Amino acid sequence: MGYVAIKGGGRAIQGADAALDALRTREGEQGTPLSLDTIENQLRLLTSRVISEGGLYHPRLAALAIKQMQGDTLEAAFALRAYRSTKPRLLQTPVQNTANMRLIRRISSAFKDIPGGQMLGPTPDYALRLMRMDLADESPEAFRSMAQRFLDDVPASDLPDSFPKVVDALRAEGLLPALENTTQEAFDITREPLVFPVPRSAALATMARAETGSLLAIAYSNMRGYGDVHPTIAELRVGYLPVMLPHPVTGEPVEAGEVLMTECEVVAMYENEDGSGTPTFTLGYGACFGHNEVKAISMAILDRALQKGMRDGPGNPSEDPEFVLLHVDGVDSMGFASHYKMPHYVTFQSDMDRLRTTQQKQAQSEPSTPGDCA
Numbered sequence: 001m002g003y004v005a006i007k008g009g010g011r012a013i014q015g016a017d018a019a020l021d022a023l024r025t026r027e028g029e030q031g032t033p034l035s036l037d038t039i040e041n042q043l044r045l046l047t048s049r050v051i052s053e054g055g056l057y058h059p060r061l062a063a064l065a066i067k068q069m070q071g072d073t074l075e076a077a078f079a080l081r082a083y084r085s086t087k088p089r090l091l092q093t094p095v096q097n098t099a100n101m102r103l104i105r106r107i108s109s110a111f112k113d114i115p116g117g118q119m120l121g122p123t124p125d126y127a128l129r130l131m132r133m134d135l136a137d138e139s140p141e142a143f144r145s146m147a148q149r150f151l152d153d154v155p156a157s158d159l160p161d162s163f164p165k166v167v168d169a170l171r172a173e174g175l176l177p178a179l180e181n182t183t184q185e186a187f188d189i190t191r192e193p194l195v196f197p198v199p200r201s202a203a204l205a206t207m208a209r210a211e212t213g214s215l216l217a218i219a220y221s222n223m224r225g226y227g228d229v230h231p232t233i234a235e236l237r238v239g240y241l242p243v244m245l246p247h248p249v250t251g252e253p254v255e256a257g258e259v260l261m262t263e264c265e266v267v268a269m270y271e272n273e274d275g276s277g278t279p280t281f282t283l284g285y286g287a288c289f290g291h292n293e294v295k296a297i298s299m300a301i302l303d304r305a306l307q308k309g310m311r312d313g314p315g316n317p318s319e320d321p322e323f324v325l326l327h328v329d330g331v332d333s334m335g336f337a338s339h340y341k342m343p344h345y346v347t348f349q350s351d352m353d354r355l356r357t358t359q360q361k362q363a364q365s366e367p368s369t370p371g372d373c374a
Contacts, residue, residue, distance in 0.1 A: 039063035039066050039067055045290075045292070046073070047062045047063055048290025050073055050080060052288040053077035053209055054080030054084070054209070055081055055084065055208075056081070056084040065080050073330075074334040077211075078331045091246075093245060096242075096244060098263050100162050101162065101237055101240060102258065103162075104240075105119060105239070106118070106119040106163055107120065107235070108234060108235050110267060121238060123293075166234045166265070167235065167283065174278070174280070175281050176267070177283075186205070187201045189202060189205045194206070194325060197310065198321060198325070200306075203303065206328070206329065207302060207324075208289075209288075209329070210328035212292060213330075216294055216298045218298075218318050218324055218328065219299075219305075221316070221317065222301055222316070222319075227305050227318045227319060229308075230268065231266035231267060231284060231301055232266065232267050232268075233267075234266060235263075235264070236297070237263045238262050241259050241260075242255045242257075243255065243256050243257050243259060261288065262286075262287065262288055262290065262292050262295070263285075264286040264293070264296035265285055265300065266284040266286075266300040267282070268281065268304050282308075283304070284302075284307070285299075286299030286301075286303060287299070302318060305318045305319045305324075306321050
């Protein structure tokens with residue numbers, strides 16, 4: 001690379017770090033440090049974004065990274081990945097069944113009535129985007145009573161443990177291609193480099209921890225006409241997925257815990273994808289840690305676009321696996337942009353020398369005009 005190592009400046013670097021902490025605590029004696037519980041619960045969508053982009057499900061550590069990086073999601077995700085890389089891998093989880101999610105939200109834009117019913121859950125989708133000025137000076141008493149008032153208003157009813165999937169009904173009717181029985185091991189992006197062409201599992205894993213804004217931007221390009229996915233959300237789910245691990249003695253699967261995740265399945269234009277002569281809808285899939293619906297939807301759209309590009313060749317950037325997968329990782333993108341802050345003295349001196357030489361040569365080659373002074 002074009003940067004060079006330099007010596008000295010240790011005290012200046014320590015001072016820069018101290019200045020950063022000073023800004024974080026600039027409220028002085030009146031300031032109250034944010035607790036990790038406060039960040040994890042009151043900024044839960046921010047925490048969800050960091051655990052998704054960091055690729056590690058640990059909400060408390062994500063809250064710590066957010067506090068340390070003063071709300072910078074890219075830096076927080078970077079810190080979370082760095083922490084994950086220091087820990088040993090004890091085992092690999094088997095494939096988890098998302099049909100067993102303990103749902104807090106579940107909607108479909110394909111059908112009004114779906115098996116089990118629509119479940120709006122926690123979302124700002126149906127509220128006006130107006131500033132709530134009462135939150136600017138929220139009293140501790142009102143804050144603490146909010147959750148209890150909500151629970152008191154909820155009728156006592158038993159919710160089912162799980163809900164049937166909308167795509168299963170479409171598949172049973174022959175409107176979606178049958179599930180493929182594959183024994184291919186999932187691609188591990190944390191241990192293997194992306195060498196194109198890559199399997200679909202590599203694309204899904206890369207997008208699952210990609211930066212939300214990057215996924216949205218490229219998926220939006222497809223929605224606007226640089227592509228033809230134009231999907232309908234068959235089902236969007238947010239909930240807690242039980243993590244089943246083999247028992248160390250019996251080998252039987254046992255529940256070791258649960259993770260909050262968002263899953264989205266979109267149905268796109270129908271076509272004869274498998275060459276059987278029977279046209280069916282096409283399907284795109286997205287899933288990520290935490291409550292992050294925009295990311296899951298964008299991922300599902302790009303999954304569908306990439307499948308088309310891998311089969312027919314890319315017709316636009318959102319269908320090009322190499323373009324998409326090498327440009328959506330926030331930590332990689334941030335790292336490359338930030339490296340320009342490092343010393344580039346040698347290369348810039350070389351650029352200046354070449355520019356001066358070019359200017360001199362151009363001046364010497366230009367013919368003089370009457371009246372010019374020697």
